[in-house]
Amino acid sequence: MRTLLDLILRRFVVLGRLTVRWPDGSISTYTGEPGAEAVVELRDARTVRRIALNPALAVGEAYMDGGLVPVGCGIYDVLDVLTTNLVAQKGGNPVVQLREAVSVATRRIAQFNPAPRSRRNVAHHYDLNGRLYSLFLDRDRQYSCAYFPRGDETIDEAQVAKKRHIAAKLVLDRPDLTVLDIGCGWGGLALTLARDYGARVTGITLSTEQLAEAQARAKAEGLDDRVTFELMDYRSMHRSFDRIVSVGMFEHVGVNHYRQFFDVVKRCLTPDGVALLHSIGRSDGPSSTNPWISKYIFPGGYCPSLSEVFPAIEKVGLIATDMEVLRLHYAETLRHWRRRFMANRDAIGTIYDERFCRMFEFYLAGCELAFRRQHHMIFQIQLTREQAAAPLARDYITDTERAVAGRSKVDA
Numbered sequence: 288m289r290t291l292l293d294l295i296l297r298r299f300v301v302l303g304r305l306t307v308r309w310p311d312g313s314i315s316t317y318t319g320e321p322g323a324e325a326v327v328e329l330r331d332a333r334t335v336r337r338i339a340l341n342p343a344l345a346v347g348e349a350y351m352d353g354g355l356v357p358v359g360c361g362i363y364d365v366l367d368v369l370t371t372n373l374v375a376q377k378g379g380n381p382v383v384q385l386r387e388a389v390s391v392a393t394r395r396i397a398q399f400n401p402a403p404r405s406r407r408n409v410a411h412h413y414d415l416n417g418r419l420y421s422l423f424l425d426r427d428r429q430y431s432c433a434y435f436p437r438g439d440e441t442i443d444e445a446q447v448a449k450k451r452h453i454a455a456k457l458v459l460d461r462p463d464l465t466v467l468d469i470g471c472g473w474g475g476l477a478l479t480l481a482r483d484y485g486a487r488v489t490g491i492t493l494s495t496e497q498l499a500e501a502q503a504r505a506k507a508e509g510l511d512d513r514v515t516f517e518l519m520d521y522r523s524m525h526r527s528f529d530r531i532v533s534v535g536m537f538e539h540v541g542v543n544h545y546r547q548f549f550d551v552v553k554r555c556l557t558p559d560g561v562a563l564l565h566s567i568g569r570s571d572g573p574s575s576t577n578p579w580i581s582k583y584i585f586p587g588g589y590c591p592s593l594s595e596v597f598p599a600i601e602k603v604g605l606i607a608t609d610m611e612v613l614r615l616h617y618a619e620t621l622r623h624w625r626r627r628f629m630a631n632r633d634a635i636g637t638i639y640d641e642r643f644c645r646m647f648e649f650y651l652a653g654c655e656l657a658f659r660r661q662h663h664m665i666f667q668i669q670l671t672r673e674q675a676a677a678p679l680a681r682d683y684i685t686d687t688e689r690a691v692a693g694r695s696k697v698d699a
Contacts, residue, residue, distance in 0.1 A: 288332065292339040301375050303368045308358065310335065323367040326358040347579035347653070351645045362645075363625070363652040370656040400541040400587050402520040405493060407586075416638050417496055420473075422631040423624050427475035428500075431535030431565065432617040432665045442623040445616075448688075450479045455687035456563045456609065456669050457530045458677060459484040467491070467528040467555060469521045470536025474501030474514070481513040483691065486530070491519040521551050529560050537566035538588050545591070545599035553603050553672060561677055562605075562670040567617070568593060571662035577653075584650050590663060600670065608677040609669035609684075617665055621655035 289309060296305065296317045303322030307315050310331050329335050334354030337345035346369070349355035350362055357365050420428055425446045433445035434452050453476065457466070462485030468477045471490025474497075480486040492498050501516040521536075531552055540548050552562050567590040576589050593610075600607055628635065628651055636644055657663040671677055 288336040288339045292335055295339060299372055299376060300368070302371050305365075305368045306358075319372070323364065323371055325360050325364040325368045327365050328356045328358050330354050330356065341578075344578040344582065347583070347646075347649050350649050351583075351642050353645075361652075362649055363655070366649075366652050366656050367660070370653075370660045374660055400539070400544060402522060404587065405520060405539065415496070417500060419635060419638055422635055423628040427479075428473040429475050430472055432567070432613060433620040433623075434613065435616055435619050438619075442620070442627070445620065445623075446475075450476055451688045451691050452684070453532060453534065453563055453565060453667070454480060454484055454691070455684045456561075456667065457532060458561045458683070459486055459530065461485075463487055464529040465489070465527075466530040466532060467524065467526075469524075469531065469533035470539075471497070471501060471516060472535070473497050474504050474516060476532070476534060477501070477514050477516070478504060478508060478510055480532075481510050482508065483695075486513070488514045489526075489528070490514065490516045491521065491524065492516065493518065493520060522547065524551060524555055526555060527557055528555055529557050531556055531560065531562040532565075533563075534565040535567075537564055538590055539585070541587060542589055542591060542595060545596065546602055549599050549603040549605055549670075552670065553605055556670075556672055558672050559676050560672065561608075564666075564668045564670065566591070566596075566666060568596070568612075568664055568666045569662050570612075570664055580650070580653070583646055593666060596666075596668070600668070605670045605672065606674060607668055608671050608674075609667075609681065611667045613665040613667070615658065617663070618655050618658035621651055621658065625651040625655060 293315060296307065296315070300317035301319040303320075304316060304318045304324040306324075306326040307317070308326070308328040309315065310329060329338070329349075331354055334345070334349045338349060338355070346355065346366075355365075420430065424430055425433075425443045427443075427446055429446040429449065432449065433440075433442060434449035435445045436448055440448065457480075459466075459480065464484075464486050466477070466480055466486045466488045468480075468488055468490040471477050471492050474490055477488040477490040481488050490501060492501070495518065498516055498518050502511075505511040505514045505516065537548070552564075556562055569590050569592050572592050573595055574592070576585070581588065597607065625648070628647065632644060632648075635647075654663075669677060
């Protein structure tokens with residue numbers, strides 16, 4: 288299998304340089320045009336064989352298990368070389384392309400997410416030890432893309448800016464508006480909308496860990512009379528709300544259920560209401576989820592192209608009144624998370640074992656590069672049931688953000 292992997296790498300590396308130390312101690316260097324560089328050691332024949340036959344899954348597993356070891360660099364540097372060349376080669380070798388074609392063809396099976404399966408998928412990632420997330424997220428535990436209007440914000444500043452950006456698009460122009468937060472996480476956005484905008488918020492989640500934390504936070508802040516959190520699948524919601532927001536949850540819906548998701552939004556939104564969907568997407572058209580991510584991080588997850596989202600919106604009769612693409616904002620968010628994770632790696636290692644730490648490090652590095660080098664992005668779509676429900680021009684978004692930021696400075 289070494290001969291096969293050597294042949295693949297000779298054709299694959301057209302940018303940068305990758306040096307491989309084989310199990311017998313010999314070294315091969317693969318060089319293309321100037322670019323990123325990395326050195327990696329493959330420690331056994333099993334690792335060589337698995338990477339040659341299924342690199343999309345095996346590279347991550349080999350790093351987790353210690354069969355693939357970066358030498359004089361980190362896993363981010365190794366993945367940078369691989370990702371850059373994957374983009375340049377438009378998918379890699381024929382074996383990779385065949386596996387991708389099969390994944391695309393069978394993705395509706397992989398993304399079939401009825402309520403019981405959705406709950407299991409959520410528990411896989413979000414019901415981990417809460418201290419883990421506190422060691423690499425911002426103070427508010429915002430586990431979604433931050434917003435960097437200047438580009439030099441701290442992660443805490445950028446997450447505050449993200450919440451302001453979303454709140455502005457929700458048009459919270461009067462107190463006591465009712466808001467449904469689908470996929471509320473640890474409650475940070477819901478609490479912000481209640482505290483800073485006077486809204487009455489219902490947050491729903493499938494994570495028991497997040498539910499308990501969100502409820503405790505609401506009580507501690509004295510906001511439990513304005514914010515309630517419930518363990519509920521979005522499909523079970525039948526109440527009516529003035530505003531609906533969903534941040535970082537649509538990626539777990541599954542392509543089979545998009546129309547069902549937007550049916551719920553329309554059913555629960557008042558006639559003059561406004562909804563805001565914030566989700567990871569891809570700009571290169573429909574595809575499939577990376578098999579390593581699907582197996583170890585987000586089972587049942589998928590980041591859609593806009594061509595898959597808008598048909599579902601159109602079919603249920605909702606009106607898209609605004610759409611924005613956030614480029615590189617998630618790459619910067621993940622860079623902050625990755626650095627904070629590495630700074631606290633020893634503490635995280637007391638919660639989980641070394642294999643878990645390598646898994647999470649691989650996840651953060653790989654996802655950052657997906658946004659920095661590949662075709663991943665964030666989209667925000669504002670939706671209404673009536674044409675006149677949202678302001679005519681986009682100026683109100685920036686005006687609202689500046690006004691709220693100004694009030695915050697005065698209060699501080």
